[in-house]
Amino acid sequence: MHSFGYRFNALLTFAVTVLALMCSIASLSDNLNAPSPSAEIQIVNINWFQKQRQGNDEISLTMNISADLQSLFTWNTKQVFVFVAAEYETTKNSLNQVSLWDAIIQAREDAKFWIHTSNKYRFVDQGNNLRGKEFNLTLHWHVMPKTGKTSADKIVMSGYRLPEEYR
Secondary structure, eight states: OOOHHHHHHHHHHHHHHHHHHHHHHHHHHGGGOOOOOEEEEEEEEEEEEEEOTTSOEEEEEEEEEEEEOGGGOOTTEEEEEEEEEEEEOOSSOSOEEEEEEEEEEOSGGGGEEEEEEEOSSOEEESSSOOTTOEEEEEEEEEEEESSSOOEEEEEEEEEEEOOSSOO
8 A cells, every 4th residue: 555655746746747738738829829919109299309418319209109919918918018119220230229118018908008108218329310310119019928938029110200400
């Protein structure tokens, strides 16, 4: 006859195996989801566009951000980290990214939103390269599941241009 320790060990091993199998199935089921998020960003105002004492350009924007990210949520989604970045090219760097706004969305109900905001983080370029510069606003998101690997994607919105002169 087996002792209590042997029986407990067998039960615990079986329970952990079943739990690992359930977690694997949960991760794989996320591959069946085909999300279709949408977003639009409108620049309402350029609050200021100035040259700092160090010679760097700094910009403050007021934006309307509307997005519907509800399709990113499944039963396995813990939260979604979303941020807006300004992306542009300079002679020094082929890609410059500056984060302007971010949020953590923890519920499907909160994933459809409209917000009127100024940039949360400073939009500063190292140098004075931004006058008349074309740039993209990109909505990035990272889906963090309860189990499995994280996924990331983005929507790029182009056609924005900064003023030729400081304000």
